[in-house]
Amino acid sequence: MTAGRLAAVTGGLRAPGVYRWPSRAHAAAVRRDLARAGWACCTLDGRPVRDKATLLDACRTALSFPGWFGGNWDALHDCLIDLSWLPGDGVVVLWESAAGLAGNDPDTWRTAMDVFASAATERERIGAPPLFVLVRGTHPGVDLPLL
Numbered sequence: 571m572t573a574g575r576l577a578a579v580t581g582g583l584r585a586p587g588v589y590r591w592p593s594r595a596h597a598a599a600v601r602r603d604l605a606r607a608g609w610a611c612c613t614l615d616g617r618p619v620r621d622k623a624t625l626l627d628a629c630r631t632a633l634s635f636p637g638w639f640g641g642n643w644d645a646l647h648d649c650l651i652d653l654s655w656l657p658g659d660g661v662v663v664l665w666e667s668a669a670g671l672a673g674n675d676p677d678t679w680r681t682a683m684d685v686f687a688s689a690a691t692e693r694e695r696i697g698a699p700p701l702f703v704l705v706r707g708t709h710p711g712v713d714l715p716l717l
Contacts, residue, residue, distance in 0.1 A: 575591075575593055575595075575717070576600070576603055576604060576607070576662075579609075579660070579662060579700075579702050579704075580604070580609055580659070580660065582700075584702075584717060585694070586660075586690040586691070586693065586694050586700035586701050586702055587686075587687050587690045587691070587702065587703070587715075588683055588686045588687050588690065588702075588705065588714060588715075589702065589703070589704055589705065589714060589715055589716065589717035590705050590706075590708060590712065590714040590715065590716050590717065591664075591704035591705060591706055591716075591717045592706065592716070593706070597613045597664055597666065600662075600664055601613070601664075604662055607659070608658055608659040609658045609659055609660045609661065609662060610653075610656040610657065610658035610661045610662070611661075611663075611664060612632045612633050612634075612661070612662070612663050612664070613632060613663075613664045613666060614628055614629065614632040614633075614663055614664065614665040614666065615628060615632070615666055615667065616628070616665055616666055616667040616668045616669070616670055616671060616707065617666075617667045617670065619668075619670055619671045620670055620671060620674045620675065621671075621674065621675045621678055622675070622678045622681075623641075625671060625678060625682055626641050626642070626646060627641075629646060629649075632663070633649065633650075633653070633656070634655060634656070635649050636649070636655065643681060643685055646685055646689075647685050647688060647689050647692075650685070650686065650689030650690075650693075650701060651689050651692050651696075653693075653698070653699075653701070658699060659699055660699045660700040660701070660702070661699060661700070661701050661702070662701075662703075662704060663686070663701070663702070663704070664704050664706070665703060665704065665705045665706065666706055666707055667706070668705045668706065668707050668708045668712070669707050669708050669712075672708055672712050679712075683714070686701075686703045687703075689701060690702070690703070702717075704717060
């Protein structure tokens with residue numbers, strides 16, 4: 571069951587940000603539990619993500635970015651801060667199979683982690699609903715705090 575572990579997110583027990591999440595809960599169960607708590611959940615499929623271009627495209631799809639999304643780091647940051655089209659008390663991005671990008675393009679991986687973390691911090695600063703990025707399927711060398 572995912573509800574107990576997600577309580578750290580939905581209950582405000584952890585600060586918004588990017589976390590390694592080793593749970594084996596099915597993405598549909600995660601979405602269902604978060605929906606019950608009034609949160610939005612978007613699943614980012616990392617299997618095809620190997621570089622910046624494929625990451626930005628996957629984010630555009632997973633998070634239903636508006637047409638004005640510019641396909642660059644600044645636009646990703648801006649969209650992550652906004653997310654007004656995803657109603658709820660908070661937003662969770664469940665990033666599945668993240669090892670491909672981390673292993674194939676470490677520079678893009680680090681930049682992406684910085685962009686997601688910065689957006690989560692900025693949303694908190696401006697009083698927007700919290701943003702959590704829960705990363706699964708990384709290799710052992712990925713240095714993210716554990717949720």
